[in-house]
Amino acid sequence: MSSKKNTARSSLGIGRLPGSKADVSNLFIHLCTAQNKQGNKYKVGGNIEAVFTKFVSEGKFTIRFKEPAHDLCVKADPVLAKTFLQTLKLGIQNKDIDKLRLSTLAPVKQSQVEKPKTKLVITCKKDYPITTAFPYSLETLRVNDVDLTRVENRIMKLKRLQILDLSHNIIQVLPATMNEMHSLAELHLAHNKIKGISHQVFTGKISKTLRLLDLSNNHMEYLPHTLGQLVSLVTLRLDNNFLKKLPISLGKLTSLKFFSASNNKLVELPASVFHLKMENIDVFGNPFTSQLGIVANNMPKGVPNLREIASAYCVKRGLRPTAADIPATLVEYLQSWLKCLCGRICYESHILTCISLNLKLVAPALTIGNAFETSTPALATLCSQKCFDKFTKR
Ligand SMILES: [Zn+2]
Known part of the structure; x- marks a missing residue:
């Protein structure tokens, strides 16, 4: 009704004085704030001109009173707002008022009207x-x-x-x-x-x-x-x-910008970090003693198994089947993908090899050993003999 708004964290209730007759004429809407803990009481019987509830699902509603002639605009928890309006409706209908859960119109406590602690x-x-x-x-x-x-x-x-x-x-x-x-x-x-x-x-x-x-x-x-x-x-x-080693899955943290693992016992890094675009890497004070060369050749003699081929296809296509679609063990397997330095997804068929990784390609700001060092030994999973030849020559 008026554009002048006076907002305050409040406690809002519907009640009647203890001992008074269970009738709408004794019902009041009770509004208390931190400044006014006694609260203002609005008569309910014959005093409500309208209730606007279009946005009650967001917890918002407005009650228009006749006396005093003003609007009470409320924003509350949606569930509480609906409960309040339900009680108000039953009250106005003057039905079974003695069965309604009503307040006693007593002053509120400080904790009921102060801002919740964050x-x-x-x-x-x-x-x-x-x-x-x-x-x-x-x-x-x-x-x-x-x-x-x-x-x-x-x-x-x-x-x-x-x-x-x-x-x-x-x-x-x-x-x-x-x-x-x-x-x-x-x-x-x-x-x-x-x-x-x-x-x-x-x-x-x-x-x-x-x-x-x-x-x-x-x-x-x-x-x-x-x-x-x-x-x-x-x-x-x-x-x-x-820490002696870090999980290969470190390379899956595609949002990672700031990474530090200084003063550990790292012998190498996972080469999967090659796929990240970081801002700062600090791995000062680690031994980095891993020898360069093949650690394990897990390439199959013939064709990789169907599970591996199908899973790599799923990951590549961004398909994310859940336990509702396929067996839970397969969901877990699917998530265990590895990425070759060439970008291809692989699983158990790969060559595990220790290469020298230039971390300048991963992050512009580096701390490794002395100011000139930019490379560390890194454990890479390579998808094929072709990639092995390519990346170990570099
Ligand atoms: Zn590859």
Whole structure:
């Protein structure tokens, strides 16, 4: 009715005073804000000119009152909005009011009208909630230096959490169920005692949303091959661990721009990184002692098997059959593809060989050993004798 808008986070209820007669004439809409916890009461009986509900599926509706003559525009959780309107409708119809779930029109508590908390930082043991829950609305949670030993289930259940920082604790194992976290974009786990990670951690919902993974300064000796499923990963930090090798699937992280694995025990890199376009690679302080040459020749005498040929075709065409289409073991097999330096997809039929890879072709900013070094030994899967001849001569 008026263009003048006065918006406030509010608590909205329908109620009647305890003890009053169950009749529409005693019904009120009760609107409370942080400034006015007692709230304003609007009479329901004969006082509502119209209710506009066209956008109720988005949680929006408007109630037009006669006295005071103004509109109450509401934006709420869609489920709560529908429940509210349903109760209001029954109230206006004056039917079974004693059976409706109504408020007592009591003043609201501060927690009911304040903005939901989106960020929580805990750096002291006594601040870590033990008997109370974490606010459901958290988007950022940082818990540092409190000797946390595990990632708790109630943290993993925070559906809106985007940044989880548990660095500087004593966590040893990551639970497999972490993969079901809904919106996680950054996972900071530096300076813990993580030894190994189960392959499930990098699958599931997390594989689509995670953009930053910091596992530096831990005790890791290996990483699972499912690392390659983190398709949105931009930053990967693995510095100061005990890693000897990295999974070949590293080359599947097509969004990766910043990669560091300095001060590990790497003897080589996977040559699959050749397919990436990164901005910065830091692998300083690794031995890189692998000898160049053939590691294993897995080329079949005759034609590769049908499973391999059909799977390579599927990957090339971007087909992604699920367990509903083909056996689950085949789905897993399909995802285990390797890429030859020529770009061809291969599976078990390949020549595994250690080549010298010029990382300048992968990223403009490099730290390997001294300022002039640009190459490291790299383990390549080559699809044919032809590719072997071509790439080992280079
Ligand atoms: Zn090839």
